[in-house]
Amino acid sequence: MDILEILSAVRMLASKNGLVTCRLTDEKGDVSDAGVKTLVIEKPEEIKNSFGEWFKENTEAPETVVLKDVCSIAVSSLGETGRQRIPGRVVIVTGGAQGFGAGIAEELFEEGANIVVADLNEEVGSEMVGKLNAKDYANKALFVKTDVSDPDSVENLVKETTLRFGGLDVMISNAGILRAGGLDEMDPKTFEIMTKVNYTGYFYCAKYSSKVMKIQSEYSDGNHFMDIIQINSKSGLKGSNRNFAYAGGKFGGIGLTQSFALELMPNQIKVNSICPGNFFDGPLWSNPENGLFVQYLKAGKVPGAKTIEDVKKFYENQVPARRGCRVIDVVRAILYAIEQEYETGQAIPVTGGQEMLK
Ligand SMILES: NC(=O)c1ccc[n+]([C@@H]2O[C@H](COP(=O)([O-])OP(=O)(O)OC[C@H]3O[C@@H](n4cnc5c(N)ncnc54)[C@H](O)[C@@H]3O)[C@@H](O)[C@H]2O)c1
Structure with missing residues (x-):
């Protein structure tokens, strides 16, 4: 597994109770001072099982995931997100x-x-x-x-x-x-x-x-x-x-x-x-120097239009x-x-x- 695969896998497995983000830390998979909220994984192939074991005993995701001798990953959850519609995506x-x-x-x-x-x-x-x-x-x-x-x-x-x-x-x-x-x-x-x-x-x-x-x-x-x-x-x-x-x-x-x-x-x-x-209000149409309204006015594309407002009205009416x-x-x-x-x-x-x- 390369590092991108490991990160994507860890994020999904840690997201049991809401999406989390995962980021590499500087430590290279050092288990010597693993804290209580650390999940240690011996080999990348054991990722799924290790998370299975973790969630038998914990409701919250680990704060740190250590893949022994490979990498350490900091896991953060967003906490309370109120009425937002796509938190953590x-x-x-x-x-x-x-x-x-x-x-x-x-x-x-x-x-x-x-x-x-x-x-x-x-x-x-x-x-x-x-x-x-x-x-x-x-x-x-x-x-x-x-x-x-x-x-x-x-x-x-x-x-x-x-x-x-x-x-x-x-x-x-x-x-x-x-x-x-x-x-x-x-x-x-x-x-x-x-x-x-x-x-x-x-x-x-x-x-x-x-x-x-x-x-x-x-x-x-x-x-x-x-x-x-x-x-x-x-x-x-x-x-x-x-x-x-x-x-x-x-x-x-x-x-x-x-x-x-x-x-x-x-x-x-x-x-x-x-x-x-x-999108008439966006720069493509409304840029005062080279927006489409200015271009169309100059090019006489809208018959009878004398101002940018005339050109805009013409298009809005369609x-x-x-x-x-x-x-x-x-x-x-x-x-x-x-x-x-x-x-x-x-x-x-x-x-x-x-x-x-x-
Ligand atoms: N403006 C409209 O009226 C309108 C209507 C229907 C659909 N769209 C579509 O909406 C999308 C956005 O249009 P917009 O009007 O907001 O455009 P815009 O010109 O205002 O903004 C486009 C953005 O894309 C960036 N960009 C251009 N080429 C790029 C590239 N090769 N790689 C990365 N970034 C690049 C530009 O730097 C700019 O920030 C487009 O796909 C467009 O076809 C626009």
């Missing part, structure tokens, strides 16, 4: 530095999750994580610089997450980019970059997160459900004029979701996509709910996907009625 949010991703990270942190913000933007992502940790909650946040289009970088993200928290329960593949353009404008390089981030990046997220989740499934009692959630788009449900590179990648993402779902349900891993409508999608709308769908245990392989629309399933 370990959640990665890719593209979590801004936009939907940042909002999702903040909301799920309030719900008790340990959050890993994974983003290319180190400055903004670290600042955000600092803000979350300043709340001094029992759950914590971590920033890991990540490029989702690079498999080594995503593998490292999962490794850093496991070393910090002892495992991974929810992977939210949210990072995405949009470069619009028709066939005449779209150059092959841009198409390729978009596909690597929006489509292939999701494959890397599922590949490396499922590896740890499968170990957790092996060591849990069969009731520990995990989630891979892709933030897709309404453009994954219906073609998008002069925006095919984006829509194509998002359609493909739903094919991945359905296929991963079939493969991973036996391991208690649910896989779902969430398909939000336009939504039956008469407003754009908000972070909280997406978070409610994410919490549904996590809390239910009987649905996988779905593409859940959150579009204010703009897109409906056939």
Whole structure:
């Protein structure tokens, strides 16, 4: 067993009465001063049995687990968590530095999750994580610089997450980019970059997160459900004029979701996509310098529009709910996907009625 397997196994086995986090300590499996709340395991193969024996005599998890001559692991439980909905879960949010991703990270942190913000933007992502940790909650946040289009970088993200928290329960593949353009404008390089981030990046997220989740499934009692959630788009449900590179990648993402779902349900891993409508208040649309509202106004895309407000109204009027999608709308769908245990392989629309399933 390598160290990531040991940590994931220990976290599941110690989580009998509520999720815990597990972290390596500096001691290398030294049993000489093992305290009363220490579980000593002679050999890695004996992990399951040793925990079985521990819980015959104790209701609480051990505070320290020592694998003799291998490593020592500090186990922490969150204690009283009040009405939080996902206390102690370990959640990665890719593209979590801004936009939907940042909002999702903040909301799920309030719900008790340990959050890993994974983003290319180190400055903004670290600042955000600092803000979350300043709340001094029992759950914590971590920033890991990540490029989702690079498999080594995503593998490292999962490794850093496991070393910090002892495992991974929810992977939210949210990072995405949009470069619009028709066939005449779209150059092959841009198409390729978009596909690597929006489509292939999701494959890397599922590949490396499922590896740890499968170990957790092996060591849990069969009731520990995990989630891979892709933030897709309404453009994954219906073609998008002069925006095919984006829509194509998002359609493909739903094919991945359905296929991963079939493969991973036996391991208690649910896989779902969430398909939000336009997030008009987010930077993609509202950035005053290069947001889509400014771009569309300058390009005269909306006939008769003289101001940004005119462009915004035009788009809002296309939504039956008469407003754009908000972070909280997406978070409610994410919490549904996590809390239910009987649905996988779905593409859940959150579009204010703009897109409906056939
Ligand atoms: N904004 C919308 O209207 C809208 C609507 C539906 C779906 N979505 C989807 O929601 C997700 C988030 O969109 P958003 O509008 O919040 O985006 P955004 O541009 O505001 O933020 C995206 C974040 O992802 C990061 N990122 C970009 N490339 C990355 C990479 N290769 N590796 C790691 N991080 C990377 C960026 O640094 C940024 O922090 C995307 O998948 C998008 O397709 C957005």
